[in-house]
Amino acid sequence: MTSPSSSDREKVVSKLPAGLQQDLKIRTAQHGIDIQHAVEAGISAWRGLGANRSPIDTAGAKSFSTWLPPGQWDAFKGDCEARGVSLVQGLSQSVQVWLDKNPPPNVQRPTVVRRIIVCNQKGGVGKTAITSGAGQALAEGADLLHPVRISKHFAALLNADQPGSPLDYEDLPGPGLRVLLVDFDPQGHLTKQTGHAPLHLDGDSLTKHMAGEPKGDLRDLIVEVEDPRFGGRLHLLPACTDAFLLDVKLSGVRAREAALERALSPIEHHYDVILVDCPPSLGLSMDAAAFYGRRRPGEEPGNSGVLVVVQAEDSSADAYALLTSQIEDLRGDMGLELEYLGIVVNHYDARRGYIATSSLEAWMAIKDPRVVGVIGDLKEQKEAVRMKQPLLAYAPRCDQAVALRALAREIS
Structure with missing residues (x-):
């Protein structure tokens, strides 16, 4: 994951289930984008949902950090509090939203062997x-x-x-x-x-x-x-x-x-x-x-x-x-x-x-x-x-x- 300067984005630290972290790492690599941009898009999509998603099992969640646009993390924390979900649960649901919206790409097969x-x-x-x-x-x-x-x-x-x-x-x-x-x-x-x-x-x-x-x-x-x-x-x-x-x-x-x-x-x-x-x-x-x-x-x-x-x-x-x-x-x-x-x-x-x-x-x-x-x-x-x-x-x-x-x- 790219680490931009703090003047462009701000570092945030939370927790995320190990399985989701691995899925996020693989899927972003498959699509050729940075993890930070996937998390940013996932949080934006989650904040736009009309209702919470089904709870995700966050037992054993491990430390996770990334870089987000200034102000997004604070606004996200406010939304989590208003919706009655923990920060880790909200982040997990956000990552899952991005994964669901960005399925694995099809294998690129040559037209001629x-x-x-x-x-x-x-x-x-x-x-x-x-x-x-x-x-x-x-x-x-x-x-x-x-x-x-x-x-x-x-x-x-x-x-x-x-x-x-x-x-x-x-x-x-x-x-x-x-x-x-x-x-x-x-x-x-x-x-x-x-x-x-x-x-x-x-x-x-x-x-x-x-x-x-x-x-x-x-x-x-x-x-x-x-x-x-x-x-x-x-x-x-x-x-x-x-x-x-x-x-x-x-x-x-x-x-x-x-x-x-x-x-x-x-x-x-x-x-x-x-x-x-x-x-x-x-x-x-x-x-x-x-x-x-x-x-x-x-x-x-x-x-x-x-x-x-x-x-x-x-x-x-x-x-x-x-x-x-x-x-x-x-x-x-x-x-x-x-x-x-x-x-x-x-x-x-x-x-x-x-x-x-x-x-x-x-x-x-x-x-x-x-x-x-x-x-x-x-x-x-x-x-x-x-x-x-x-x-x-x-x-x-x-x-x-x-x-x-x-x-x-x-x-x-």
Whole structure:
């Protein structure tokens, strides 16, 4: 909540039930307004009522303070006395009036399913962690507040002694989107890290659907990534080791660049966002993934595209050049409107010295595409992988979690 100067408003202190305080905090964040303005509006509305509302249980009310226009609090106290209700009861009813008049906003869903292709043919840069973490952040519930790093402070990391140095945070509601994670890597790291097993080699798989050899409905392969904070909105299409043969199979498929799109199109209407965790490859499978992320007719710019994951070290720069060259070839050869959603610098640790800090500076100097996330190299991610739990469920307030939420908002 903003604290204006006393010349503009006056500070008032009272009590409010803890549940109402939490509801007020969440609802104002959902609507993007200050708590003080919500309380001001609630008191004004309550004072205009023709009769008292039903009493609210104020047992256990806790201290609550805010800032109101001069004179409003004194007038409100007079109204409470005239109506025969306590100050805490009157304030509670006022807050409830505002909550009733301002219900939770509907989740903003894209008109065209968003397709985020997470890639880099260099292995070990953490594509899987970024795919999973961004997907988790997009699926978090809008009825709770989650700590988010304010993205404009990326540059502060350049001067931080360690990746956990204090930066500015704010609590924001989750996007509440329906998300599908697609494990497109035959190594199956995304599948295993979310606590699931890869698909059986002799059964159905995404590879078989792309090759025109399906054994069933693709929806039957999808599993839920379970945690209350995701509310049944986060799903996974597991990997299968037959994807090691995907490039060979695609070589004989008609319009092979569109194979991934043909496979996933029947299930797109179930989701708001589909994130594809690509293998470390520049082969035909990468062509199919890039084609899937192109801008479709009528789709808004920036809705879908390629998210490139790199590290703050020299070999990532070489790999980045190869990847962008392939993307440019696809753009030119096929006339694709294929957009970059940005660059994510992963596994960043300023304690590694000049190589790390100078590399981060070099990445941030690239303005097109720009850096949209800097994720620290901290223990929580490794622990979550070992525990086979989603990071945002295992350590929801860790530095990596709040940075991933910022990334999700940058690309959404």
